Amino acid sequence: SAVISQKPSRDICQRGTSLTIQCQVDSQVTMMFWYRQQPGQSLTLIATANQGSEATYESGFVIDKFPISRPNLTFSTLTVSNMSPEDSSIYLCSVPYGGLGYTFGSGTRLTVV
Amino acid sequence: LAKTTQPISMDSYEGQEVNITCSHNNIATNDYITWYQQFPSQGPRFIIQGYKTKVTNEVASLFIPADRKSSTLSLPRVSLSDTAVYYCLVGDNTGGFKTIFGAGTRLFVKA
Numbered sequence: 001s002a003v004i005s006q007k008p009s010r011d012i013c014q015r016g017t018s019l020t021i022q023c024q025v026d027s028q029v030t031m032m033f034w035y036r037q038q039p040g041q042s043l044t045l046i047a048t049a050n051q052g053s054e055a056t057y058e059s060g061f062v063i064d065k066f067p068i069s070r071p072n073l074t075f076s077t078l079t080v081s082n083m084s085p086e087d088s089s090i091y092l093c094s095v096p097y098g099g100l101g102y103t104f105g106s107g108t109r110l111t112v113v
Numbered sequence: 114l115a116k117t118t119q120p121i122s123m124d125s126y127e128g129q130e131v132n133i134t135c136s137h138n139n140i141a142t143n144d145y146i147t148w149y150q151q152f153p154s155q156g157p158r159f160i161i162q163g164y165k166t167k168v169t170n171e172v173a174s175l176f177i178p179a180d181r182k183s184s185t186l187s188l189p190r191v192s193l194s195d196t197a198v199y200y201c202l203v204g205d206n207t208g209g210f211k212t213i214f215g216a217g218t219r220l221f222v223k224a
Contacts, residue, residue, distance in 0.1 A: 001159075033212065035214075042200070042214045042215060042216050042217050043157070043200075043214040044214075045212070045213060045214075090154075092156050094156070094212070097159060100147075100159060100162050101147040101149070101159045101162055101202070101212075102159070102212055103159070104156030104157050104158070105156055106155060106156055107154070107155065107156050109154065
């Protein structure tokens with residue numbers, strides 16, 4: 001299966017600032033997915049990131065708030081912009097796992113104060 | 114994407130077999146059923162995937178009836194370390210489609 005390195009693992013940020021989360025995959029993948037998991041809740045898909053094209057955002061998520069970059073087939077970033085305490089969550093990236101579902105990063109635990 | 118329904122939570126004791134059932138009435142012909150396990154502060158981890166009948170691996174078994182409108186994840190002889198959230202997902206397995214998570218089932222294994 002693909003191995004994902006996600007950074008940072010956690011951060012505490014001031015409101016109004018931005019945080020960029022990185023995901024590095026050890027193999028080339030066409031699609032990467034970004035999720036948010038609020039405390040005690042299930043995962044919510046933020047967007048799908050394809051290399052060489054704009055990310056596709058799910059309802060309730062906009063590019064100005066969660067800009068995504070996908071410069072190549074092994075790397076992607078998600079930025080959480082102009083943060084507020086409501087953005088405190090775990091953010092995860094995932095990639096397809098060879099026809100057997102998806103592999104997930106270990107997550108970034110974000111606390112906004 | 115087919116919607117899934119699972120019990121919110123389940124309790125069990127060490128050494129027991131645990132069966133978690135998932136309903137997916139609108140499953141499509143090309144859809145597979147995949148189960149994930151998630152521990153606190155970790156990303157979900159693939160457990161098992163199947164299309165029909167029965168699939169077994171070193172961790173679990175997956176039972177899928179002929180109509181495929183439900184599936185049952187079976188965990189044999191659970192231990193305390195199996196306490197986690199279990200998610201049932203239904204969708205294409207080519208990796209080209211987004212995966213939508215339901216609420217999941219919180220399994221508590223007691224000593």
